[in-house]
Amino acid sequence: xxxxxxxxxxxxxxxxxxxxxxxxxxxxxxxxxAIFLLTVEVTEGLKLSSLSxxxxxxxxxxxxxxxxxxxxxxxxxxxxxxxxxGAIYTNLAITPNRLKFYISKLIFLLxxxxxxxxxxxxxxxxxxxxxxxxxxxxxxxxxNQEVLLKIIGxxxxxxxxxxxxxxxxxxxxxxxxxAVISLGLMFLPGLIRMFPEFVGxxxxxxxxxxxxxxFMDITKQSSNLFLALILLISWLVVVFIISYSRFRKTDx
Amino acid sequence: xxxxENLTKVYNDKNVVDNLSLILQAGVITGFLGPNGAGKSTTxxxxxxxxxxxNGQVSIDGQAYHTLExxxxxxxxxxxxxxxDKNLTAYQHLNIIATAAGIDESQIDKMLEKTGLNPVKxxxxxxxxxxxxQRLGVATALINNPEVVILDEPFNGLDVDGIRxxxxxxxxxxxxxxxxxxxxxxxxxxxxxxxxVVIIGQGKLLADMTIDEMNERSMSSYILVNSNNNKQLKVxxxxxxxxxQLNKDGLHxxxxxxxxxxxxxxxSKIILSTLSEVNPSLEDxxxxxxxxxxxxxxxxxxxxxxID
Numbered sequence: 005x006x007x008x009x010x011x012x013x014x015x016x017x018x019x020x021x022x023x024x025x026x027x028x029x030x031x032x033x034x035x036x037x038a039i040f041l042l043t044v045e046v047t048e049g050l051k052l053s054s055l056s057x058x059x060x061x062x063x064x065x066x067x068x069x070x071x072x073x074x075x076x077x078x079x080x081x082x083x084x085x086x087x088x089x090g091a092i093y094t095n096l097a098i099t100p101n102r103l104k105f106y107i108s109k110l111i112f113l114l115x116x117x118x119x120x121x122x123x124x125x126x127x128x129x130x131x132x133x134x135x136x137x138x139x140x141x142x143x144x145x146x147x148n149q150e151v152l153l154k155i156i157g158x159x160x161x162x163x164x165x166x167x168x169x170x171x172x173x174x175x176x177x178x179x180x181x182x183a184v185i186s187l188g189l190m191f192l193p194g195l196i197r198m199f200p201e202f203v204g205x206x207x208x209x210x211x212x213x214x215x216x217x218x219f220m221d222i223t224k225q226s227s228n229l230f231l232a233l234i235l236l237i238s239w240l241v242v243v244f245i246i247s248y249s250r251f252r253k254t255d256x
Numbered sequence: 257x258x259x260x261e262n263l264t265k266v267y268n269d270k271n272v273v274d275n276l277s278l279i280l281q282a283g284v285i286t287g288f289l290g291p292n293g294a295g296k297s298t299t300x301x302x303x304x305x306x307x308x309x310x311n312g313q314v315s316i317d318g319q320a321y322h323t324l325e326x327x328x329x330x331x332x333x334x335x336x337x338x339x340x341d342k343n344l345t346a347y348q349h350l351n352i353i354a355t356a357a358g359i360d361e362s363q364i365d366k367m368l369e370k371t372g373l374n375p376v377k378x379x380x381x382x383x384x385x386x387x388x389x390q391r392l393g394v395a396t397a398l399i400n401n402p403e404v405v406i407l408d409e410p411f412n413g414l415d416v417d418g419i420r421x422x423x424x425x426x427x428x429x430x431x432x433x434x435x436x437x438x439x440x441x442x443x444x445x446x447x448x449x450x451x452x453v454v455i456i457g458q459g460k461l462l463a464d465m466t467i468d469e470m471n472e473r474s475m476s477s478y479i480l481v482n483s484n485n486n487k488q489l490k491v492x493x494x495x496x497x498x499x500x501q502l503n504k505d506g507l508h509x510x511x512x513x514x515x516x517x518x519x520x521x522x523x524s525k526i527i528l529s530t531l532s533e534v535n536p537s538l539e540d541x542x543x544x545x546x547x548x549x550x551x552x553x554x555x556x557x558x559x560x561x562x563i564d
Contacts, residue, residue: 007355007357010356011355015341015344018343018344018345018351086341090338090339091339091341093333093335093339094339094340094396095356096305096306097304097328097335098327098328098353098357100304100321100327102322253308255301255307256301
């Protein structure tokens, strides 16, 4: 398994388009985080210099949404390309145990998404500190429970959408399929909110967004983070079972 | 040893491979021939668990491929030379394979050297000709020095030098005791390298024999005889259970050995001027064996030499 993960890291480093997407993921996340923070007066009607340290982090961390979206694109491309080019012939010949093959891809992508998220979080903290220092807003407080939950939420969001994108791509066997499933899950709550309230109240709590928001949304943090975590894991497990049972039977 | 037992694959109610049973032995080059859609590639893919059999099973030394500890140490395959990421260089491609399979990286340089790809090892695969991709595919198949080598159409796109190199490589591998299974639409190539020929049509096994057996058994194989009295000789040979056709070039005799024909002629006081064995080309045998088993034919005969 470790060898397969190492091989996937090598592949990511060797192929320029993969490298560029990952670099763009970090840069775009930081740029959007910065834009959200610097335009907060226009978008939220709040004066930047009046924001608390927590709110500065809250606004700039909107850049993490970009990380999640870019990772969805990267992951669905990474897996679908292996299938569409036929490289999967060789890879399955090396690892004919399909569960091992599948799990090794998920672990590789999990590690990669964690690494990318660490880079973006550090970058955003750096930028937030810079802004607060320039605007003489005091020091950035990063060592409190709210910030910790915000960070955990950011990691969970990127990891969840990365995993769901990988599982979806294995399920549909195409880049479009993987991206549509994960982006669909990401944007479905917005669509549901257009329906009468009772529809939203019924469906929204079982969608992953509500669980992620339990960590991310510091204005209305849920008291039961454990349940939120269980909900996210349940989503992954259910979709994984459907996806793997199809992948196991697929002829290449 | 690879054992195929009642192997069957059904796609959309069509038997692509139909109850195929075979044993592929070590130390032998087996030529795998069949018309378009005969099920050759599907059979090869079933051996390495890329395609799941509908019925039957394949075992490699008693084990299914997907249960092998180190599968590519056991079986090296080339299914499609273009089936790789074109943005990788030859070296990077082999490096990824070596890393994934836990193979020593020194094997990469050896394979690049062996396949003649060393001068272009840092070029991207997308700049490669089909022949160069074939060489890279062969390097991939051989990188872990496997006991069995399965190659689907390895001669496609190779130049003369490449074909010669591949012939020598296959012979070396067989001499080392490895089982080499090669499918090709170039029947002359199979004839030049194979010790044994397996022919399948419409998923069924049509023939499984050594090249010598093929020459003996085929209707295309006969003894050409000419004498001072062909008509009389025909009568005498038929009286001894010979199957004789009187043709322009002489008598085509089957079911009797040259020695027997000589003896009969001597006893009948007939003077022979020609007595020679005519062996069929693989193409003759192929046409003979697959007669009626070819899925797509043109009016003038079988399309593209009948092979995919």
